[in-house]
Amino acid sequence: MSEPAVITSKSGRVGHLLLNRPRAINALTHQMVGILQETLDKWATDPQVETVLLTGSGDRGLCAGGDIVSLYHDARAGGSAGADFWRDEYRLNATIANYPKPFVAIMDGIVLGGGIGLSAHADVRVVTERSSIGMPETGIGFLPDVGGTYLLSRTPGELGTHLALTAGSVKAGDAIAIGMADWYVPSEKLDDLITGLATADPKEVLTGLAEPAPAAALLASREWIDECYAGEDLAAIVEALAAHDLEAATKAAETIRKKSPTSCAVTLRALRTAKAFATLEEALDQEFRLAVRISRAPDFVEGVRAQVIDKDRNPSWNPPTIAQLNADDIEAFFAPLPDELGLGKRANSKEKS
Structure with missing residues (x-):
């Protein structure tokens, strides 16, 4: 029998959630979302569990995002599985953000898309020298979701805009600098961290193990990024980047x-x-609306095909250029859906400090 996709366990004062699809870099399935939600609901009132810990199995990363292959097939068939998945996933993201007990996420290795939703809303977010954190959705015809628009809109200056539009990723130092992580712990100390959490408060354990974060390379580029990415006109942003004297801007x-x-x-x-x-x-309410609509647009299926299915890396976008975009078509993505999440009407998000 195959091992479960999420392994749940208790050790001392810790409830441990282990994502367990290492061959897929722990890509998140609908079943996994259900297991995580059910377990967190139980542990919220379990006196034995004082801290929740999230890690990923294997040595490649915490989570490479959602299982986009299944979402691709559903979108091609015109099904509703995508909407069902995002509805439950975004509710799980909100649960993590508002969890009544300390939630520790170890963001070691690759952390993309849906992995951000499981970790970057946690109380205690740990990165290592192996961390690579990003939201690559514009490259597959989608958008940064799982609260990604909320996180990226709150980075210093326009760094989040730059990362979102270029589908870029950051290492540990920048992850902390832009507000997606809190603590830097070398990977060789992760076993000590996990062991320590079984008997002590997370911040007490981390104080003894954390080290100064590496330099934030992206933060040093704020001047040109803030200058070029200002405003709400996509075409103007790209023109400003293309006209800049710095090679990094023209490459963007x-x-x-x-x-x-x-x-x-x-x-x-x-x-x-x-x-x-x-x-x-x-933000999750808005992202649900956008995810449902954009998954029905041609670019999502084409983007996943080009990047993941056929892997030719040559998508045919519709429309193919920014100049051919229609403002009314973009506006239509934001119109209300008949069945909304309604999360914003009944919950208060906890800001990360």
Whole structure:
């Protein structure tokens, strides 16, 4: 018999959630979302569990995102499995953000997309020298979801806009600098961290193990990023990047032009809107609306095909360029759905300090 996709256990004062699909870098399935939600609901009132710990099995990463292959097949068939998955996934993200007990996420290795939703909303977020954290969705015709628009809209300056539109990733130092992580612990000390959590408060354990974070390379680029990414006009942003004297800026323009124009336009507007939201839940409500609609647009199926199914890395976007985007078409993605999440109406998100 195969091992379960999520292994739950208790040790001392810790309830341990282990994502267990190492060959897929622990990509998140709907079943896994259900197991995590059910377990967290139980542990919320379990006196034995004082701290929750989230880790990933294998040595490649915590979680490479959602299981987009199954979402691709569902979208091609015109099914509703995608909407069902995102509905439950986003509720799980909100549960983690508002969990009544300390939630420790070890963001070791690759942490992408849905993995961000499981970890970056936690109380205690630990990165290592192996961490690579990002939201690559514009490259597959989707958008940064799982609360990604909320997190990226709150980074210093326009760093989040840059990462979202270019589908970029960051290492440990920048992850802390932009507010997606809190503590830097070398991977060789992770076993000591996990052992220590069984008997002591997370911050007490981390104080003895954490080290100064590496330099934040992206943070040093704020001047040109803030200058070029200002405003709400995607075409103007790309033009500003292309006209800049720095090679990093012109490369960013080239990168964005290769992404889905529709996804980039939806993402930019979603970031600007999310910045004004008071809670994570409001952003998740908006992301659910956008995820359902964008998964039915042609670029999602085409993007996953090109990147994951056929792997030719040559998507045919529709429309193919930013100049051909229609403002009314982008506006339509944001219209209310008949069946909304409604998370923002009944929950208060906890800000990360």
